[in-house]
Amino acid sequence: MAxxxxxxxxxxxAEMAAKLRTGEITSVELTQAHLDRIAAxxxxxxxFLxxxxxEALETAASVDALRAAGGAEAESLHPLAGVPIAIKDLIVTKGQPTTAGSKMLKGWMSPYDATxxxxxxxxxxxxxxxxxxxxxxxxxxxxxxxxxxxxxPWDITRIPGGSGGxxxxxxxxxxxxxxxxxxxGGSIRQPGAVTGTVGTKPTYxxxxRYGAIAMASSLDQIGPVARTVEDAALLHEVIAGYDKKDSTSLSETEYPEGKIPTFxxxxSTKTAAGLRIGVIKQLQGEGYQSGVLARFHEALDQLRQAGAEIVEVDCPSFDYALGAxxxxxxxxxSSNLARYDGVRYGTRVVPEEGPLTIERVMGATRAAGFGEEVKRRIILGTYALSxxxxxxxxxxAQKIRTLIQQDFDAAFEQADVLISPTSPTVAFPLWEKLDDPLAMYLNDIATIPANLAGIPGISVPGGLSEGLPVGIQFLAPAKEDARVYHAAGALExxxxxxxxAPLWAQIPALEEVTR
Incomplete structure (x- = not known):
């Protein structure tokens, strides 16, 4: 039955991939179903921007044709061949606009693909x-x-997290x-928490990162977004690996066993027995909503009953992580965005009056092309570097970063993985914090330390508070990404x-929400 x-x-x-391989469905059917959903x-x-x-249907048709023909090419298809995917508009994609959500790059078409x-x-x-x-x-x-x-999608009057909402x-x-x-600083994990999805930040x-428009080069990391831990792991396997075009890329030999783990x-381990899980003292308590903490402690109880050893770890430098x-x-x-000058590419605004100089074109372009939050951060960063x-x-701030890395090192001597709420609150109403930058920044308090240390983290749905999703975060040592998938899969x-039913299956039907 269709x-x-x-x-x-x-x-x-994973289910889509299995049905594609057996011929129960075609990639064209699957891709068209998602395009219909987007239209609806x-x-x-x-x-979507x-x-x-x-393009999506053309790729889908080529996959179906290869499978129908059989033979070696069909056998060599990737397990996720034919499964559709969306790309954050910060990642350059040939043949499609890449705007970074900014007027500065409106309509810009990249001449190359990100890795x-x-x-x-x-x-x-x-x-x-x-x-x-x-x-x-x-x-x-x-x-x-x-x-x-x-x-x-859980409540259209509320935010989906950011920056990757x-x-x-x-x-x-x-x-x-x-x-x-x-x-x-949490732009995959925090949106995952407030939308009831799974988001992974891989080891730095x-x-x-080649082809990801840079914001903060020592912190940025591309990662998967999915509805289940297994799906996130499968996508992580697609995108992981060494890239000579990225000077910060890790070679396979740098991983513990000399190869990238099978995430x-x-x-799929799905057992917590024997896991040592460290509860981060600083990432709970004041500032966290009671419903978020309730789901967090319920998750701890379930993990403990399933055979995990729960210990508290003290990371005192985390108190300074947000400021650093x-x-x-x-x-x-501020350094990375200096390239948007109205001269080389992107938007150009020419002043209507006065002498035509590079400085005046640059000033007019940046004034018109950047939004208020971008301007705020450029000014702050330029001042800090002056x-x-x-x-x-x-x-x-860099000294604090070193102390945070040392706190993580000490914590991982006591635990295999660390755990905390992903976000201190559930999704807040649109516009509620838009005029209060500090309140907005506090949403990243639990996710930022992992970026400062370059370690992997994952957010997995942990239940509901006030009818909205709560996220649980697992962290592991650098290059031990498999550990976060093990722990998250067990909790899931x-x-x-x-x-x-899984949390993602409980989302109110959007047609009903918007009726």
């Missing part, structure tokens, strides 16, 4: 389009996009089974056994 469109889009990516709901959700229907996009194309995964984000990835709510905010919302709303995001250097095998991050990140951003203040601000299984 699956309905609604049934098709609600399969996991994205006017409300606004997860660009939809590449023709992760090359890998997605090599796996023959149809690219549905580019997803919305806070401008140049600067924000925690996807309200700072120059093209309008994305809405949370478009990718998370697309996956949560069944517009795409998988997506790519970038995580500089574990996935090539999907770790995700908001000096390092804008400092690097003569007389460099050591006091940027230099001191425990929660699936507790509830009648």
């Amino acid at each position: 699956l309905t469109t609604d049934a098709l889009i609600r399969l996991t990516a 709901v994205d006017d409300t959700i606004h997860a 660009h939809v590449a229907a023709d 992760v996009v090359e890998k997605v194309r090599a796996a023959r995964m149809p690219i549905l389009g580019k997803t919305n984000l806070d401008e140049f990835a600067m924000g925690s709510s996807t309200e700072h996009s120059a093209y309008g905010p994305t809405r949370n 478009g990718s998370a919302a697309a996956v949560a709303a069944f517009e795409a089974p998988l997506a790519l995001g970038t995580d500089t 250097g574990g996935v090539s 999907s095998s770790a995700a 991050y908001y000096l390092i990140m804008p400092s690097e951003a 003569a007389g203040y460099y050591d006091a601000y940027y230099g001191s 299984q425990l929660l699936n056994d507790t509830y009648d």
Whole structure:
């Protein structure tokens, strides 16, 4: 019996892949089902900035043709061949616009693909389009996009997190089974938490950053967005690996066993027995909503009952992580964004009056092309790097970064993985914090330390508070990404056994929400 469109889009990516391999469904059917879903709901959700229907269907048709022909080529197809995917619009994609959510790059077409996009194309995964984000990835709510905010499918009056709210919302709303995001201070994990999806920040250097428009080069990392831990692990396997075009890329020999782990095998372990899980003292308590803490402690109880050893770890330098991050990140951003000068590429604004100089063109272009949050961070970063203040601000922040890395080293001597809430709150209403930057920045308090240390992290759904998703974060030592998939897969299984259906399957039908 043929699956309905609604049934098709609600399969996991692993289930889609299995049905494609057996011929129960075709990639064209699957891709068209997601394109139909985008057409039906994205006017409300606004997860996509660009939809590449023709390209996606062409890729899908080529996969179907190869499978129908059989033979060696069909046998060599990647396991996820034919499964559609969405790409955050910070990742350059040849043949599709890449805007970074900014007027500065409106309509810009990249002449090349990011390495992760090359890998997605090599796996023959149809690219549905580019997803919305806070401008140049600067924000925690996807309200700072120059093209309008994305809405949370759980409650369209609320934010989907940021900066990668478009990718998370697309996956949560069944517009795409998988997506790519970038995580500089939590921009994959925090949207995952508030939309009830799974988001992974790989070890720094574990996935090539070549072709990701840089905000803060020592912090940025591309990673997967999915509805299940297994799906995230499968996508991580597609995009992981050494890239000579990225000077920070890790070679396989740098991993503990001299090769990149099989993340999907770790995700399928689904047992907490024997795991040592460290509860981070500093990432709970004041500032965290009571419902978030309740779900967090329930998750701890379930893990303990399943055989995990729960210990508390003290990471005192984490108290300074937020301040250090908001000096390092804008400092690097101010340098990276200097290239948008109205001369080389992108938007150019010519002053109507006065002499025509490069300085005046640059000033007019940046004034018109950048939004308020981007300007705020450029000014902050430029000040922190200025003569007389460099050591006091940027230099001191880097010293805190070293202390945070040392705290992690000490914590991982006591535990295999660390655990915390991903975000201190559930999704807040649109516009509630837009005029209060500090309140917005506090949403990243639990996710920032992992970026400062370069370690892997994952957010997995941990239940509901006030009818909205709560995220649970697992962290592991650098290059031990398999550990976060093991722990997250175990918790996911425990929660699936507790509830009648996985959290992502409980989302209110969008048609009902928007009725």
